[in-house]
Amino acid sequence: MKKKIQTNSFIGPLLGILFLSIVGCANEEVGEASLEPFPDVVSYNFHIRPILSDNCYACHGPDANAREAGLRLDLESEAYKALAENPGVFALVPGKPHQSEVYLRINSEDDNEMMPPPDSNLKLTNREIELIKAWIKEGAVYEQHWAFEPPKYHEPPAVENKDWPINEIDYFILKRQEEIGLNPNEPASKENLLKRLSFDLTGLPPTLEMMDQFNSNEDPDAYETMVDYLLAQNAYGERMAVYWMDLARYADSYGYQLDNFRTQWAWRDWVIHAFNKNLSYKDFITWQLAGDLLENPTKEQILATGFNRNHKITEEGAVDEEEYRISYVTDRTNTVGKALLGITFECAACHDHKFDPISQKNYYEVFSFFNNIDELRTSTSAIDPLAGTPASYAKKPYIEITDEDASGILSFVNKQDTSKLIVSVMGELDTLRNNYILERGVFNAFGKEVFPATPESILGFDPQYPKTRLGLAKWLFDVKNPLTSRVFVNKIWKEIFGRGIVNTTGDFGMQGEMPSHPELLDWLAIDFMENGWDIKRLVKQIVMSATYKQSVAVSQEKRNRDSENKFYTYASRNHLKAEFIRNMVLSSSGLLVPEIGGRSVKPYQPDGLWEAATAGGSTLSEYTQDHGENLYRRGLYTFMKRTVPAPSMLIFDASNRDQCETERSFTNTPLQALVMLNDPTVLEASRVLASRLINEKSSEKEKINKAFRLILCRKPKTKELELLESYYKEKLASITEADAIELASIGEYPQEDKVDKQSVAALMQVISTMYNMEESISRS
Template identity: 40%
Template structure:
C-alpha cells in the first residue's frame, strides 16, 4: 500500500489529522485585480472607504470603480491609471507624515512593502478593474490543453494539469487500489470498506472497475447519510431549541427528508425550493411540508421573562444569516445593524430579505408545535378508521342529545311531582332514550381515547404555517424596540438585481426560485465549491461561508466556474457532479507529499497530490461500530441516545433532565441519528469537533487533542465496540496469535501489518494477557461495559487482553484517516 506508516502501538494514541498550513503561491506573472488588489483594498481600506456610509470618512470609495477613479474635491485623483506617482492612493500610503499616511494608525492596519509595491505596479500597468468574481454569473470556459494529453480523464484534470504545467510541477501517481477504495468509501458513504469489498475491487480486472465502484457507492442508501451530515451542519439542524432550557423538539423527519433526497438524487433546484417554500407549493405533499421544516430549525426560547418581540427579531435575523450563507455564501447577516463594511449589502437589503419569511406564523416565546402528522401506511389506515368511528360516534351522540333536550323541553310541567320540582331534579324522560344517550356518550369517549392513543404513537414534525405577513422594519443598529424604521417589502439584495415585476407581494417561493435561477451568480458556485471541499479537504475558494471581499479568490477560478455551469446545465444533478469529481485523475492521486511539494505548495492548493484528513466525528464512531460488527444500518427514524457520562446534564434546567441512553440496538445506530443537544452536545461529538449547530457551520475545524484519543479509548461506545471486535477476532480471525492480529489489522485499515507493526501488536497482547491474569476483577469490569453480551464460555482473561488490542487498533490514526 502507498501509505505505509510505522505505528507505535501504545495504550494511548493521539489521533492526527493533516491540517494544511498556509503557503504563498509563486509570484504571479500578471497582476489580477480580484486575486491581488481587491483583498488589499478590502482588508485595509474598506472600513473607511467602503460600502458602509456611516463609517465612511469621505466620499472616496474603493469598492466602486467610478468613485475610486473619480476626481477628488481638491482636483486630484486617488488612482491615475498608468501613473502611480500621480495617484493620491500611492502618495498617502507611502507618506512619512503620520497624520497623512494611510491606513491611519488607529485602524490597526498596516500595508507591507510587498503590498505597496503591488498597488504601484497595478496602477502603472493600467489599473485594470474587475467586478468581484462571485457577483458575476459564471461562464463556462474551454478546458485548457495540457502537455500530457493522456493524463486527463475529464475537464477537471485539464484545468488542474494546466496550472501544474505553468508552475513546473507534475501530478502525483495514482494511489494504490486499497487506498482508493478506502478513500471512496469514506467520502461517499462515511464507512470503511469491508475486507471482502477491498479484495473484490483489488482483484477486479475490468477496465471500468473503478467507475463501477463509484456507481455502487453512489447508489448505496448510506450515501445520503454521509452527505446529510454536511448539510445538517449548514442548516443548523438539532433536536433541541438551543436557548435557555434547550428543550427537546420534534424535527427528525426533516433530517430523514435530507437523507432521502440525496439518495434519490433530487435535483438541487427542487431540493432548494422544497426547503425554503415546500409548504407554499400548489397541492404541497406531506414530504414537501416536511422539507419546509428548514424554516423552523433555528433556535427558539420559552423562557418566561423573554420579550416576544425581541425574539421574533432574533428569529428573522437567524433566517437571513443562515439562508444567505447556505445558498449564497454571502455574509448578509453582517448588515443587520449597518450597511456591510466590505460587500455591497445594505441594512435595507437585510430586512427586505428577512421580509420573505415574515409570513411564517411563529410566537416569539414558544416551542413551535409539532403540527404535521407523519403516520406510517398502517397507522394511516388505523387513523382513517378511527376518525370515521369518531365522527359517527359524535354524530350519534349529538343527535341523541338534541332529542333528549327536545323531550325535556316539551315535558308537561304537571307531570313532575312536587318533590321532583322542589329538589331540582330533571323531569322524567323516556328511560330508553336516556340509556341510549349514556351508551352513546361512553362510545364517544372511548373513540376519543383510542384516537388520542393512536395520535401519541404517530411521528410528528414541525412545519411552517403561512399567514398574514407581519410588518418588517429596517431596525436602526438592529434595535428591536425601534419603531421608526421604514417598513420594507420582500426583495433580493439590490446589488444582485431585482425579482421580475409582479402585482403581488413576493414570497419565499419567489426567493427560492431566484436562488436557483441562472441569473443568480452564487448558488451553483457555492455548492460545487463545498463538494470540492468534501473530496479534497479544502474548497477551490477556501472560505466556504464567505465568497465576498473578505473571502478568498478561487485557486482555480475557471475550473470553479466550469463546475458551476456544468452543475446547472446537468439539471442541478448532485450525483453527476460528485461522480465527475471522484472519477477524475486529480481525485485518484496519491496523498503522499515530497520536499518539493511541501516547499512549493504546503496547502496543496495546486492539487499535485490528494489530501489526507481525519474523518468527521459521526464517522469516527460509525467506523468503530462497523469494525466491531455492532453497527445497525437502518435508515431514518427518531433520534438515538448513545451512552453519555453520568451527570453531564446536571446544569440543564427548565426542566431538570436526566439523560437516558437507549437500552437496545438503537445504541448502535449511525452517528447522523444521534440526539443533538445544542447546549450540551454529546462529549464524543465535541471531542472530534462536532458543532453545536446554534449557527450555520460551513466547515468544521479538525483538531488534534489528547481528548480525542482518550475518547476513543474510554467512551463506553468505543470500549463496547472493542469488546465486540475482540470477540470477532477470536471467532473469525484464525487459530494463532499472528493470524488473529493480522486479521484484526486488516479489518481496521484494509491492509496487512508489516513486521514491525506485528511485533508491536504481539508485545501489546502479551502485556495485557499478563496484566489481566493478575487482575481478574479488572477483566470482569471491562467485560461488563455496554449492552453487548459476553458468551458464557468465554475466557475472560483472553477476551480482555484482545479487547485492549482492539481498543488500540481502533485508536490508530490510520483507522480514522481518510487518505
C-alpha cells in the same frame, strides 16, 4: 480495595513505533514560498480588490457610517474623484501612480501620512505595493466582484502531460500545477483509495468483502463500478445528511434556557430520503424554502419546509414575543445568505455591509420574504411534541405524521410507534405584515418601509416572480444568478477534498478567499446547472477524477511550496468527521445497527453533564441513556442538545447547531486522544470484536490481521503485524483472570459465556491500540 484496570496501559513504545510513519503530516506548519509569478496583466478582481478589502474598506468602503475623509475606494466613480479634504489631489490617477495619493500613502514612512495607519496594525507587503503600482500604471481599471458576475464557460485548457487527466476537472487542476512548476502525485494504492472513497460517499469503512473484491478486480472499470455501488447505498443519503444538518442547524432541542425536547427528526429522515433518491438540488432547496407554497403541495413537500424551523426557539415565559419572532426571521435570512448564496448577510442587519455591496435596505428586503410566516408560539404549556397538539394548534405551522402517512406518502419516515408525531413546518399568515428597516437591528425600531426584493449587486428580483418564499426560490435558481450553483459545487468540492476552490465556503464576498481555480469553479457551476442540478452526478464527477485519486504522500518540495494544498498536488489527510469516527468504530467491530432514520439516540455519556448545565423544569434536565440497539446507531443519529452537545462529538469538531455552519474546523487536541482511549463505545467495540475473533477458528496472526484490516482498511505491514503479535502475547501472559473479567464488563453488549476471557482481554487491548492509531481516524 478493588484494583483499577488500566485500559490504556498499552500507551508507550508500541504506539510510538506504530505512529512513526503516519503521524504529524496533516497539520505541520511550514513556510510557503510565493508560488504565483508577478502577473503580466494585473486584475482588479484577483489582485487588487483583496488588498483593498483587507486593508482599506473598513474606512473607505461601502459603509457610509464608517467612511473617513469622504473617500470610497470600492467604486470606480468615487475613487477617481478629487479628495474632499484636498481638491487638488486624487486618490487614483489612471496611468500615473506617482500622482495617485493611494500609492504615495502606502509608500510613505511618515506616521501621519502612511496608509494603512500605524494604529490599524495593518501593513502592505512589497509585492502588494508593486501590484497596486502596476495596476494604476495599467489604467486602474475596476471590475465587478468576480462572484457577482454570472459564471462563464471555459474550455478545459491544454496541458503538457496529456496522459494524466481522466476528466475535465483534471485539465484545470493540472494546468495550474504546470504553471507553477509542480506535478500531481502518483495514484493512491487501491486499499487507501477504497477507504477514502467509502468514507467520502457513505461515511463508513469498506467491508472485508469490498476490499477483497476491489483489490482483486483487474477490470479497467472496477473503480467506477465501486463508485456506482457506493452511490446506490442508503448510507450515501446518511453521509450527505451529516453535511446538511450543519447547514440547516438541525438539533433535538430548542436551544434557549430551558432547552426542551423537540421532534424534528422526521425532517432529517426526509433529507436522507431526498439525497438517496437524488432529488435535484433545485427541488431540494425549493421544497425546503417554500414547499408549502407550491401548487397543491404534497405532505412530503410541506415536511421539507421544516428546514426553516430548525433555528433556536424560546419556550420561556415573560419574553417579548415580537423580539424573538424577529430573531427567527433573522436566522432564516442569515441562513439563506450563508448556506445558499455564500454571502455574509448578517453583517447588514444593523448597518450597510462594510465590505460587500449589500445595504441594510437590501437585507430587510430579503428579510421580508420570511416576515409573513405564522409564528405560533412553541411553548411547553401550549404543545407537547410527544403527546400531540391541542385542537387550536392543529394547523400551520405544524403537521402531524400519522401511521397512514408513514406507510404511504411518507414511507421514508421511520415511525416505529403509534404515538403522535408532530413536526414544525412553514405556513403563511392570511394577511400581509408590513416590512421595515430595523434601525441598528433593534426589533421595534422601525425605519423606512421596504418590500420583498433581492440585492441588485447580485441579481435584481424578476417582477414576474411572486414576492413570496417561492419567488425567492425561483430567484435563487434563475439562470443569471451568479452564486447558487457556484456556492453548492464549491461546498461539495470541500466536503470531498477538504479544501474549497473558494476555501471560505460561507463567504464569496470581498473578504472571502479568492478562488484558486476560478475557471474550474465556473465550469463546474455551469455543468451542474446544465445537467439538471444532479447532485449524484456532481459527486461522481469529482471522485472519478485523477485529482481525487492522488496519494497523500507529500514531498519536501510540496511541503515548502504548497503546504496548504491550494493546487491539489496531493490528497488531503484530514481526520474523519466526528460522526464518521463513531461509524468506523461501530462498523469495524460489527456493532453498527444499519437502521435508517428515526428518533435521535442517547449513547454513553459522562454522568452529570446535562444536570449541571440545565435549568430546572426542562424536559431534558437529566440524561437518560438508551439501551440495546439504540446504543449502536450511526453518529448522525446521536441526540443533539444545543446547550450541552454530545461531548465526544464536540471534541472531534462537530457543530453544536446553534446557527448555520458551512464548514467545520479540523483540530488535533489531547482530548481527542483521551476519547479514543477511554470512551466506553471504543472500549466496548474492542471487547466485542476481540470476542468474535477469539471464537473464530484461526491463528493469532490471522485474528490480528483481520482486526487490522477491519479498522485501518488495509493489510498490515510485516513489522506492524510482528509488533502487534508480540504485544498480544505480552498481554496474554500478564493479565489476570480478575482483570479480564473487569475488562469484559465494559459496555452493555452481552459477553459470550463460552469464551476465554483472558484471551479476549488481551486481544481487546491490541484492538484498542489499533483504534488509537491516527490512521484509523483519518480519511486517507
